[in-house]
Amino acid sequence: MPRWPQVSVGERFWAKVAMASPDECWFFTGAKNDDNYGMLRIGSDRVYAHRLAWVFTYGALEPGLIIRHMCDVHYPPGNVRYRLCCNPTHLEKGTDTDNMHDSYTTGRRLPTRGPRASHAKRWGGPARQLSVP
Numbered sequence: 001m002p003r004w005p006q007v008s009v010g011e012r013f014w015a016k017v018a019m020a021s022p023d024e025c026w027f028f029t030g031a032k033n034d035d036n037y038g039m040l041r042i043g044s045d046r047v048y049a050h051r052l053a054w055v056f057t058y059g060a061l062e063p064g065l066i067i068r069h070m071c072d073v074h075y076p077p078g079n080v081r082y083r084l085c086c087n088p089t090h091l092e093k094g095t096d097t098d099n100m101h102d103s104y105t106t107g108r109r110l111p112t113r114g115p116r117a118s119h120a121k122r123w124g125g126p127a128r129q130l131s132v133p
């Protein structure tokens with residue numbers, strides 16, 4: 001059995017992510033749950049891989065916030081492969097309310113204007129750099 005006494009969770013996590021170009025989905029290659037979300041075991045907890053991708057890239061998540069996949073628009077209806085995506089630039093922080101709202105609208109596109117556009121810009125800019133230790 002492998003043991004990871006001196007390997008940080010971050011290293012363990014990214015080792016299971018199939019990194020590709022910045023525009024492509026980076027699929028988690030480890031365990032997944034019934035809903036096709038990537039899962040990583042940390043101690044006795046199982047946590048969502050895409051949430052870890054966010055935390056290791058941008059920092060801690062405030063309680064109550066969820067992480068959504070913006071790349072789901074590139075997949076046909078019913079294809080939930082995007083849920084394994086851990087590309088930080090494909091993830092957006094939101095609330096459960098946002099998520100419900102999204103599911104009732106057809107405007108699920110990567111942002112080109114509005115509040116989300118400034119997020120998109122930040123993803124490739126200063127926020128990204130700040131997250132590098």
Ligand SMILES: [Zn+2]
Nearest residue numbers: 025071085090
């Ligand atoms: Zn993606």
